[in-house]
Each structure stands twice: as structure tokens, then as C-alpha cells.
Amino acid sequence: MKQPLFTAKLALTKTDMGKPIDIDRKADAPAAAKTGDGSRTRHSFTLSLVLTIALAGFAFYHLLGRTTDDAGSRLNIDIRPAEAVYTEAASTQTPTLRLRALRNFSAAYPDSPQAQTAAAQIKALEADEHNAWTAVTEIYYDVTKSAATKRETLDAFKVEWDGGNYAEEILIMEGQLEEAAPKSRKLNEETGRPPGLAGSDISLPNKASRGVQSAAISDDALAGDLPMAKTFPIPMAETIPAVKETVIAASVLRDSKPRYPSRAQRRGEEGDVTISMDIGIDGKVIDARVVKAASGKYSADFGRAAMRAAERTRFNPKTVNGEPAPENGYTRIYRFRLED
Numbered sequence: 001m002k003q004p005l006f007t008a009k010l011a012l013t014k015t016d017m018g019k020p021i022d023i024d025r026k027a028d029a030p031a032a033a034k035t036g037d038g039s040r041t042r043h044s045f046t047l048s049l050v051l052t053i054a055l056a057g058f059a060f061y062h063l064l065g066r067t068t069d070d071a072g073s074r075l076n077i078d079i080r081p082a083e084a085v086y087t088e089a090a091s092t093q094t095p096t097l098r099l100r101a102l103r104n105f106s107a108a109y110p111d112s113p114q115a116q117t118a119a120a121q122i123k124a125l126e127a128d129e130h131n132a133w134t135a136v137t138e139i140y141y142d143v144t145k146s147a148a149t150k151r152e153t154l155d156a157f158k159v160e161w162d163g164g165n166y167a168e169e170i171l172i173m174e175g176q177l178e179e180a181a182p183k184s185r186k187l188n189e190e191t192g193r194p195p196g197l198a199g200s201d202i203s204l205p206n207k208a209s210r211g212v213q214s215a216a217i218s219d220d221a222l223a224g225d226l227p228m229a230k231t232f233p234i235p236m237a238e239t240i241p242a243v244k245e246t247v248i249a250a251s252v253l254r255d256s257k258p259r260y261p262s263r264a265q266r267r268g269e270e271g272d273v274t275i276s277m278d279i280g281i282d283g284k285v286i287d288a289r290v291v292k293a294a295s296g297k298y299s300a301d302f303g304r305a306a307m308r309a310a311e312r313t314r315f316n317p318k319t320v321n322g323e324p325a326p327e328n329g330y331t332r333i334y335r336f337r338l339e340d
Helices: 005-011 023-075 082-090 095-108 115-140 147-161 164-179 183-191 262-266 299-312
Strands: 013-016 019-022 251-254 271-279 285-292 314-316 318-320 323-325 327-336
Touching (some): 082 095, 082 115, 095 115, 115 164, 164 285, 285 299, 299 327
Antiparallel strands (some): 013 019, 251 314, 271 285
């Protein structure tokens, strides 16, 4: 009698090293070994790929470093030490140029040991420039000072500070001095003639009017000899009296201090705003405009505060020969300082 197939399969066993092994399990062993060989192959490939990439990166980095060194050697770049640059900047004679040189040094070497000293010198130079300009404005707006003194003061400031941060204000002031100059002086500068000859023409008088006789020619004069030239006396130029006007510029009667912008004050920001005003004969400000705004993020806030203060200010009007007259382009600088 033939037994079932599954019974015979379970009964077939084989002894290997004294242990019974199922024939079916032994048949599956090659497949498991094959699976283990595939894992080891993938692991080896991954490791080789990582090593190859690392070696390629190292070689590229080494080659790039050599190329950079060679390029630097060919260019022969001279990097100046911070101490030498600072010494050169601090020894500049002109205050304006020294201020610019120190600012450039601070921007180029912010982490150098000399950076703090340079910052202190910059602050001191800015304070000196501010004080010098304050002295200039006091002389300029002093009604007792002559126009010549004011021009000399502006010229001295330009020589020392090369205009600095106040070049636009200087141009405005010089224009106002030129407009206030007497008309006779302007006429003389335009014609290039002395004051007595401005606008006049000199004509030589004729012989009849002056009674001058021509020189007689002697009978024994040789042929070809030139006769003596006629001479005419030059009349004295008529002096034209210059019309002198007494002009007194407008001055502040009741000042209005600008209010510090709150946002700028909270963040410690400072600024200067230059306002040009047109003043009527009643001393009130007819028009005001910003001719130089403050720098920085809060420029508009500073400008509005200065404009409101300027419009509320009252003046003693300008006078010409004792009569009130309008004045255009009156300039004031409003300075916003935290210590104030």
C-alpha cells in the first residue's frame, strides 16, 4: 500500500554531524546564503563610493588652496597693518581730511586695537567742527557786524574745515551777503571800472573848446619828419555819489524751540535740519522749507519738528533805511541733541 507523499517527506531525514536535519530546510540554505552575499556586496559598494567622494573633495580642496596661494603670490597684494593706517590717518594736518581718514579707518578696521581710539577722535573732531560753525553763525546773525567781517569769518571756516558738513549753508549765506551788497558796488564789479567811472564815457575835447594850439612846424624841418603830436589834457572823471542804504537783517523776536521726535529720542538718534524762511514785514513767517534734512531713518520726523518750530517763530522784520521790508531766504539750523 502506497503511503501519502507528505508522510514520506516528513519521514525522510538525514544525519549531519550527529544532528537530524530536515531535508526541506537544507534545500533552503543556499537561498539564505545568497541573500547574505548580496548585503555584503551593497555594503562594500557604499563604502567604496564614500571613500571615493572623500578623496575627491580632499584633492579639490588641496588644489584650490595651491591655486589661491599662487594667485596671491603673482598679484603681490600688500595688506597694510591697522597700526600703520591709523598712524597715517591721525597725523593728517587738515581737520577735515583727518576726520575723513579716521572714518575710513574705522570702517576698514572695526576690530583693531586702535578702533576705540579712532572713534573717540572722530567724536572730538565733530564737536570741534560743530563749535566752530556755531561761532560762525553767531557772527553772521549779529546785526552789529559788517558784511566784510561776515565774509572773512565764512572764508576762515572754509579754509580750516573745507566746508565740512555745512557747505550748503555757506553757499546760502554767501548768496544772502551778495544780495544785500550796495547797488553801486555791484555795478562797479560788473563794469570793472572804478566807482567814479562807472557808467560814464570819456570823450576828448576838441581844439576849439579847450583853446589848445597845434604845434608849429619849423621851415627847416627835413622832409619826412613827423610833426609833433597834439596833446589834450584828460578831464577829471565826474564823481557819481553812491546811494547808501542802511539795511538791518531780520532777527528773532520770540523763538520757538522744536519738540524732539519721540521715536528718534527713544532710539538715541540725533540730527540737524536747516530751514529757509521767507519773513513778511510783520515779522511772521510766510513760507518755510527744508534746505538740508537730517540724515538717518528719522529724517522726516526731524524735518517736521523743525518746520513747526520755524513757523511759530516771530521776528523783528528786516528794515531798509528804517522801513520794514520782506526778507527771503532767512536760514536757521535746528539741532536736535539728546543732552538738551
